[in-house]
Amino acid sequence: MAGVSLVCVPLVGKSVEQMLSEMATATAGGADVAEIRLDHLASFEPRRDLDLLLRNRPLPVLVTYRPNWEGGEYEGDDGWRFEALLLAMELGAEYVDIELKVAQEFVDFLSGKRPDGTKLIVSSHNYQSTPSIEDLSILVARIQAVGADIVKIATTAVDITDVARMFKVMVHCQVPMIGLVMGDRGLMSRILCPKFGGYLTFAALSTGKESAPGQPSLSDLLDIYNIKQIKADTKVYGVVGKPVAHSKGPIIHGTAFRSVGYNAVYLPLLVDDFESFLSTYSSPDFAGFSVTMPHKEAALACSDEVDPIVKYIGAVNTLIKRPSDGKLIGYNTDYTGSISAIETTLQGKVPGASLADRIFVVIGAGGAGKALAYGAREKGARVVIANRTYERARELANFVGGQAISLADLENFHPEEGMILANTTSVGMYPNIHDTPLSKQALKSYALVFDAIYNPTLTRLLREAEELGVTIVTGVEMFVRQAMGQFEIFTGLPAPEKLMRETLLNFH
Template identity: 35%
Template sequence: MPPLPRPIPSSPRWLPNRAVARSAQDKLGMPAHVRALPVPLDTRHVAGGPAVTTQLVPSILYTPSMSTLVCVPILVHDEQQARADAMAARNLGADLVEFRVDTFYERLVDESEEPWKPVLRVVRESELPCIVTCRPEWEGGSYIGPEEPRADLFERLLVEPERPRYIDVELDAFRRSPGLLGRLRAAKAGSSTGIMVSIHDFDGRPHNLSRLLLELRDLEIADVTKIAIRARSLRDNLELFEILRQADTPTIALGMGVFGTPSRVLAPRYNALLTFASLRDESATAPGQLTISELLTRHRFRSISRTTGLYGVIGWPVAHSMSPAVHSAGFEAVEHDAVYLPLPVAGDEDPESSYASFKASLTALIDDDHLDFRGASVTLPHKSNLVRLGIEMGWDVEPFARACNAANTLTRLEEQWHVTNTDAPAAVDLLEREIGPVRDKRVLVLGAGGVARAIVLELLRRGACIGLCNRSQDRANKLIEGASVGVRALQTQVPGSIERTTPTRFARAHALINCTPVGMVGGPDETGLPIPLEQLQRIEGLSLVQDTVYNPPETSLLKAAASLGLATLDGVEMFVAQACEQFRIWTGHKAPASLYETIVRESLASKD
């Protein structure tokens, strides 16, 4: 893609009106990246405008070192609600707001001969600098009225004394209304309001994106370029980052949908003008938009710079993973300059298709010279894909991960990539904490998936006597065969033993470990038991029941075990233990385990 050409004007990043300036100075103090200076608003600062008298206003000129701003979009229903939401956005830390007046203005057009006046009042009374957008239905908005009143609104917003910092006009609007460009040029001649020209595609990346950007440049009216496309994979973020990297004027480039989160959070790394964050979950104006609390608190947006590294959790789905919350808090606790994000990579029932998707996405992240991707947690369905890719790429794949064909941790250390498994050691360490060394102890394992495979191998390596119980005999036999091969590959001197069994046949056991998704929120049987209660009661010598499911922390199985007077270990402890080991590998620091556990338990409790 060719670099974005420089526009003719040099424009300020944002310059609020006097009422907003007073509000910001009197009520808030200026944000850290805004300075109140006596600056003449002459042609050096206002594109195309004449020299005017000096005013004491906050002024920011666009430079490559500017902090990326946080803008909260507000769907305007009425003036009072707009004012209240702008104040709420200010209180939560927003730098500016976008008033989306789509349906509000459409209603005013039907009811008033001067429909722009209420919009101007909203602008005048805003607690923050603002963008005004009236998005038509044909560009993903809700305005379905004629174009002429919309053009009237743009003109008024450019020439009235109390103006927004920007108006957002779609590139396609200039095609649909040939006279619009001339009208806005004339209105803009003496205005301090900038024009943001935007490109949206809610289906995917436009095949002609480069041509659209050149067309936008050729208008010679855009003070800000905005691109918002639906990201179809993580790789789409990399192209958006490249657009930002090459831009020499204020630019916004965002990916919508679950795959677009990196573009929203990493905007400061690439000097984007701003990123959008919703006031509330239900008030998002685009798919995948984070709330301002998520952006500023969980993802520590204000701390992100050009040196910030990237970690994440790779899987499908990953939207509800606890990993971003705990690792972000851990990075903050030790002042590790990195961000940790959900990195969804679609899985597929076809293993080869799933592997191809995983390989394409992960290698793209690794190969991007400007991203500083440092590592990842890898979860279902890609744990075996990570081992396969690591072997194929010649990375350092630890023997245990090779043996169980499952890994959950990827790390870059000294320009070499390392693949490890922290799941199984964490689970068995916890078990031994409660019942002592597992050598020669009998452990009943329920399930034959990836989690069971890794835990079984770790138990065998430590000398346990394992009974494997699974509904599918074929899957159980394959696991046993693979575990036997794996333990030989690890050259364990005195390995344990394993047999396929049933709870009734495996009459004695010291511990039981559930490795099935039964009891998990969103799983196949949220309230079910992986083993009938009467069979659980009949197991002689049973002292502990461990569940790998962490949501909910107290599964139906653990409730049943507690009712029988048995000790229990929930999945939260295992999750925290494996996450702590990942943190140590990545940062060289001991993880704040108690903080991790508090975050997970409080988060899960809040969802009850």
């Protein structure tokens, strides 16, 4: 049953006029269906308002009158709701939604009065968790038995692995089914709906107009995730991290995939336990992942084979499933992306300049810190590791044959001019944009300062370095270069460099 899924935009305006305006915007934005949430209206006169909402509608509509006991805003009795939903059917609404708890009563109420042409959606919402496959299957059977034309089940993701259960049930459902897992960890259920045969998915008209937790916006669903092109055989890639919502990976990779006609989607994947995630989504269709904090070392542990460089760095930022045998192969494109960005910028200032024999200070001893330290050492630099936890700095310094220093001591560390500084921590990342790992005063000894953060593009660290006349390299440059490396590993195709760089800068 996999194929094109309808995209439905909930109208959550407080007045009929607002809803009509929202419906027009949803139509222009490419929605297939508008959900009229009657429970959101501040005042509701059924015959007058439904007539206004349905008379010249530009889109098919789904009429919902959700009570507060099922997550809605209506607080009255069911009799009034039933009458309003029947009236919506008589006025030609394409879909009407009723909750499973009262579905039998509603069906009895409609007895002999149900107009043809309106599909009945019977829905069940669980705002706490996602039940087992067995319990979900029983729920589907109960909803079918009451006479639903379309089954709708919305649960909540406690962990991203919960979504897999919904996918399994949806794929095997014999009637049209809407299966959604709410919350940030359930986002992929909303995007991969067509891949697993979902009848419909919901998208907010814009950020702030969500009718349930975790709804993506209509423009994101259509333009970033390209949902209309997702089919049963579409490959799934994504960025695995915690947090992950800030990642521009979906924008840059999604655009690049589309530009070369590669049948794939790239998602943000909020993962708590990396190993559990990999074992749950083990099918070849989940083909590869970008790996970010805090999972880079776990990704190495989970790899069946690794690129030789990875063994030295001790961190994986790219993982693919080899099509021939399904083995997990680990790579690291961080060090090539960052070192080439730094070297190219240096050479732009002084032709032929290199990192050889320069003091190269790395702040941070995590996955990105290891990558930079290794890359700098390979280029002949004298590496210094500064970290909040001195023990971790010493561990990494010993590994690359460098020097360890505490972050506090870095403030007064200036053995020579012309040093390179690279921040690989999240200090200064959105939303904490006023933070910096090092004072402005301490930046005077550096010839170049690099920050791995790309949101914001100009961190406080870089801004203050620039004010002192120090050459800077933004995280955007590193991000584009490492993403190009990942794209080529994912697809086997040359990366569209110009497009990827422009895409990232335009979305900043």
